[in-house]
Amino acid sequence: MNVALISKWKWRILTEKEAVWRYGKVKVKVLIGDISVVGKKDSIWWRDLLISDNYENLNSNHFAGAIECTVWSGKDIPFWYACWTGSQTLMEAYPELYCFAGNHLAEVFCASIMLNGSWSWRLENMVEAGSRGESGSTGSSGEPEFTHQLSELILELLFELQQRQIAVRDSSDDAFSWRLEINGVFSVSSCYDRFKEKHFGPPLDNSTVLALSHLWKIKAPLKIFFFGRSFIINKLATRDLLVKKGILTDGNDSKCAFCLSEEESLRHLFVNCEVTKGIWRKVYGWVGVDTSLSREEFVNYFHNCLKIKCVKTRVIGAVMWLSTVWNIWLMRNSVIFESEKFSFLDCLSEIVFNAWR
Numbered sequence: 001m002n003v004a005l006i007s008k009w010k011w012r013i014l015t016e017k018e019a020v021w022r023y024g025k026v027k028v029k030v031l032i033g034d035i036s037v038v039g040k041k042d043s044i045w046w047r048d049l050l051i052s053d054n055y056e057n058l059n060s061n062h063f064a065g066a067i068e069c070t071v072w073s074g075k076d077i078p079f080w081y082a083c084w085t086g087s088q089t090l091m092e093a094y095p096e097l098y099c100f101a102g103n104h105l106a107e108v109f110c111a112s113i114m115l116n117g118s119w120s121w122r123l124e125n126m127v128e129a130g131s132r133g134e135s136g137s138t139g140s141s142g143e144p145e146f147t148h149q150l151s152e153l154i155l156e157l158l159f160e161l162q163q164r165q166i167a168v169r170d171s172s173d174d175a176f177s178w179r180l181e182i183n184g185v186f187s188v189s190s191c192y193d194r195f196k197e198k199h200f201g202p203p204l205d206n207s208t209v210l211a212l213s214h215l216w217k218i219k220a221p222l223k224i225f226f227f228g229r230s231f232i233i234n235k236l237a238t239r240d241l242l243v244k245k246g247i248l249t250d251g252n253d254s255k256c257a258f259c260l261s262e263e264e265s266l267r268h269l270f271v272n273c274e275v276t277k278g279i280w281r282k283v284y285g286w287v288g289v290d291t292s293l294s295r296e297e298f299v300n301y302f303h304n305c306l307k308i309k310c311v312k313t314r315v316i317g318a319v320m321w322l323s324t325v326w327n328i329w330l331m332r333n334s335v336i337f338e339s340e341k342f343s344f345l346d347c348l349s350e351i352v353f354n355a356w357r
């Protein structure tokens with residue numbers, strides 16, 4: 001699982017004003033990052049994004065832990081699951097209170113009420129008295145009575161909020177900054193450093209990390225991102241790798257499905273195969289020449305795209321490159337698994353059709 005990529009998306013969701021996200025309360029959900037905020041009708045993309053960072057699994061190394069939240073309206077910050085009072089979430093800082101949370105998914109806003117024209121805290125709103133243990137009960141006044149310990153914790157939290165001058169203020173948007181960089185802005189490298197031991201296995205070399213950082217700037221469907229990433233780090237399940245793992249036997253099994261003459265490796269399939277070379281020639285003729293990269297450089301696009309000065313050209317080249325490798329791979333799969341014949345024209349029209357922007 002590529003946590004840096006997922007985190008980049010989440011960061012965009014938190015901070016990009018112009019972006020239109022159609023999943024409702026997206027910022028709160030992204031900060032909670034748990035199966036509990038996934039709806040039945042949500043797309044697989046959104047679901048994957050949310051549960052990638054499951055709190056239960058990652059404990060303190062989660063996305064929300066890297067985000068410092070500044071409260072304004074309090075509507076975009078989950079009360080328990082985000083760092084808005086300090087470096088810890090309230091769930092971590094006040095586990096006893098958390099156990100009594102009425103609604104675990106509530107926003108900071110819910111802990112505040114408007115009194116005489118200004119907002120003041122009503123932290124007890126967040127805790128259900130008497131829901132656990134034997135000592136909570138409803139008093140004669142009709143107000144819930146809290147145990148001594150809970151009341152003290154609520155007071156302690158209230159004191160902390162006042163000390164730090166944290167309050168719901170107005171209807172301005174809550175602000176978010178990335179705690180792992182001094183300038184407060186998300187960076188792939190800081191994210192990578194934070195999560196690499198946990199998720200990445202052996203470290204990648206610098207040119208690969210750089211290539212990935214260019215890939216991450218392109219808005220593309222998540223599955224194509226992952227495909228592009230697998231390509232760049234040489235983790236596609238090409239037949240030579242399957243032979244190495246003992247899944248395929250050597251011999252005809254490992255031959256390239258297009259030319260049937262050489263062993264299928266990533267390099268052969270996408271670079272050296274005579275069949276795919278024809279595809280690259282066409283694509284390069286359409287967009288590659290504008291990039292001022294050589295055809296060989298174009299095939300290794302994300303390693304070389306920094307040489308392209310014009311940002312727009314760089315993006316177009318990236319999208320076409322992704323569409324090309326993606327469709328070569330799909331075509332290869334349908335030849336292998338569905339016994340279809342390779343069609344040069346079909347592949348080219350799919351490449352154009354699937355260049356999604």
Ligand SMILES: [Zn+2]
Binds near residue numbers: 256257258262274275
């Ligand atoms: Zn071949």
